Amino acid sequence: MTQVAALGLFGGTFDPIHAAHLRMAQAFRTELQLDAVRLIPAGQPYHRQHGAHASPEQRLAMVQLAIAGLPGLYADAREVHRNKPAYTIDTLQEIRAEVGPDVALWWLIGGDSLASLHTWRRWEDLFALANIAVALRPGFDQTRLHPAVRTQWQQRQVTDFSNASPSGTMRPLALPPLDVSATEIRQRLRTGANVEHLLSTPVLGYIRQHRLYC
Numbered sequence: 001m002t003q004v005a006a007l008g009l010f011g012g013t014f015d016p017i018h019a020a021h022l023r024m025a026q027a028f029r030t031e032l033q034l035d036a037v038r039l040i041p042a043g044q045p046y047h048r049q050h051g052a053h054a055s056p057e058q059r060l061a062m063v064q065l066a067i068a069g070l071p072g073l074y075a076d077a078r079e080v081h082r083n084k085p086a087y088t089i090d091t092l093q094e095i096r097a098e099v100g101p102d103v104a105l106w107w108l109i110g111g112d113s114l115a116s117l118h119t120w121r122r123w124e125d126l127f128a129l130a131n132i133a134v135a136l137r138p139g140f141d142q143t144r145l146h147p148a149v150r151t152q153w154q155q156r157q158v159t160d161f162s163n164a165s166p167s168g169t170m171r172p173l174a175l176p177p178l179d180v181s182a183t184e185i186r187q188r189l190r191t192g193a194n195v196e197h198l199l200s201t202p203v204l205g206y207i208r209q210h211r212l213y214c
Ligand code: ATP
Pocket: 011, 012, 013, 014, 015, 020, 021, 024, 108, 109, 110, 111, 112, 113, 135, 136, 137, 178, 179, 180, 181, 182, 183, 184
């Protein structure tokens, strides 16, 4: 890969990747003037209350299908192929070592992930490795953040974005509201409701072909 000055990283379960993820990735790239955005599907199996889920390889395949032909977006398979729990801190350490100290790294999260940031492994060390962009879902309320996260959120926001640092800052990403989640999509697929407006056509084709989420 050629050297980049600003690289966006977007981790998620992507179970499945949907319209809001794609819009987030594109708005992230445009708004922060990133040379590239890597989508990083989480690898480890995880437990949820109910419903069927796709395997890590299937989630990666859907990400690859969804971004084919979209400029500047790439799939990064490292967490899917890692045979131990994949923590964001480890992924960021690896990528920082690969790109060197001068490239601005931006890790993208949603507002709900910001609300649980204090539960992430070594979360305060993330800021030494990357900047964090937060895509706010409708209804985001910063007064409900954990106090330690709220302090970081208030102190690390910069108004002068032209001074892009390799790591350490936080930035809200303004997105037009798109109130969709993978949970809702899985439910709609189970009940046979229409999902065509929420998924890209190749992803929906893959879901049907592999009989996912039924
Ligand atoms: P699930 O419903 O299974 O929890 P999800 O739709 O939230 O899934 P994830 O793969 O967990 O999808 O999302 C990856 C990241 O994208 C998370 O940080 C999440 O907060 C964010 N995100 C997903 N959908 C939206 C949305 N509509 N608006 C803003 N952020 C979103």
